[in-house]
Amino acid sequence: MQMHLLSERSRVFVQADPHAVSGYVNQHVGSHCIRLPRAGQPQASLQHRALASLDLCSISYGGSVRVTSPALESIYHLQVLLRGHCLWRGRGQEHYFTPGELLLINPDDPVDLTYSDDCEKFIIKIPTRLLETACQEQRWQYPGQGVRFLRQRYQLQELEGFVPLLSLLCQEAEALESMPKVQEHYAHILVGKLLGLMQTNVQRGALGASAATFERIADYIERNLKHDIGCEELAQQARMSLRSLYALFERNARTTPKNYIRQQKLQRVHACLSDPYSPVRNVTELALDFGFLHLGRFAQSYRQQYGELPSDTLKRRH
Template sequence: MNQKSQIFAHTDPYAVSDYVNQYVGSHSIRLLKGRDSKSSLNHRNFGGLDLCRISYGDSVRVTSPGLETCYHLQLLLKGHCLWRGNGLEHYFAPGELLVINPDDRAELTYSEECEKFIVKLPSVIIDSACNELNWQKPSGGIRFPPRHSLQQLNGFINLLGLVCDEAEHNMSMTLVAEHYTKIIATKLLETLSSNVSRKGFVEGNPCFERVVQFIEENVKRSISLEQLAELALMSPRSLYTMFEKHTGTTPMNYIRNRKLECVRACLSNPTTNIRSITEVALDYGFLHLGRFAEKYRSTFGELPSDTLSRHKMKCIDSRESSLSSLF
């Protein structure tokens, strides 16, 4: 974002905070060092999005009670930011993306040099994209994991760059802005893991249903593209087209994602006796454990060891509950 969108430059951080409360999201700030800090802010509204580039110029603690009807996509550009939310915490570094869901409380601690690019995305836009994809939206609303690496989100940073260029143009057209907004919402739904069910596409398509059923029944095995094409009675190219239409991804990516989801379900299940993450990963065909851990983190926003730690805590709580019931 350039000078056309600059609202504040080297200004009182509380003035910047007041502006953010009005246009970007409800929050409060507290300067940790209490000195004369200088904050900067760029802001543009574009097709229902609010685009914001912000730096407070000091160590600042930001507390948000929840954004109610919108998502915040916060891309760290410089410095670092400690995020706390939902009983978890993580130091975000440049190139990492934080997603704050509607109604999620969050506490953020910015370093002095911290600079962020923020996209405020109304939840109705995500809901609309989900409906157009014919996917099933959960009754409690669509939710994404908080942590993501832009290296794993193919093309997303370029998409944001195009949106900023359009937003800075004085003659940006409303219809163009709406198309870009829809693309961002669809990209998030198709790229990030979420609690959305994609089963809506299966209905009315026996061929696709048959292929998906085969994958579910053989998810622990190695499945080739040729096997699926033969099962579907179509060429590999046609198979790619069918999966792109119904899932927004390739057949092999779909299989990998299902394997990852099964691993996560196993690691999260307090009734499952898990000896090691390696054993579970190998059971689902992940032979390169380093790449498995990185893909798991980019998909679910945490390492498999984090999931397993919660699994163990659930087991301990369950045993303690059972013991207490005896007395």
């Protein structure tokens, strides 16, 4: 499967002893044990980067290696199969993962995976506290036993916008100048995307009326970012007065409706500029497409939010 993930700049091991690679993984990505095949001498390779509180890695063991762990405890694993196949065993089930499939491992799930000789995986380690924070920010009820992904297997093509997001995470992780606030922003986007796209035990229906209304308005804004969205229109959508609308945004987003819309537009522009698959011809055309008529102010706002000019983001993706 072709994706722009970690590059050679993130290479830590090349055709190395699998036990050495496993030791590194235990330290940075998650505790586990490996069992090597009786015959042959597998050569393992690993790329690794930290991104805020996430860890990103691409790994191949070069042989039919079995990876086990009683549980990951305080972390989730998001694993995408890039090449080969991988046999997963869990809670009385078995499944052969093929390229383009994604596995989400909950903190209390036992891990039992067998790699094929040509298997290569991309793995993201996600601390449990990130999902708790995301639930608090969205005013969702955080489950007493923690967030659980009820469905653990997905095809990447099922998850809208997920492949470009993974590419963006890797680009930011490999950026020459680390910007902690931007990295944390990306980590929160990833977790929000997971909770929004995948089946979990998080109860969104337990939201209060005001928060539920804000969620509907946020969805409306997301669907109409290329249009000129006014506060009167939002108030009409929410069936409330302008004064109530401003109070709603202050409670839920700590900002005004106008500022929230501008931030969401900037976020979408940044995603388009960063995505190598997005058909962006130039910054001006994209900015106008999202309603930024004053290009100087747009560039200034973009730089304040992302620490660089939009033209720099576009150049870096090539």
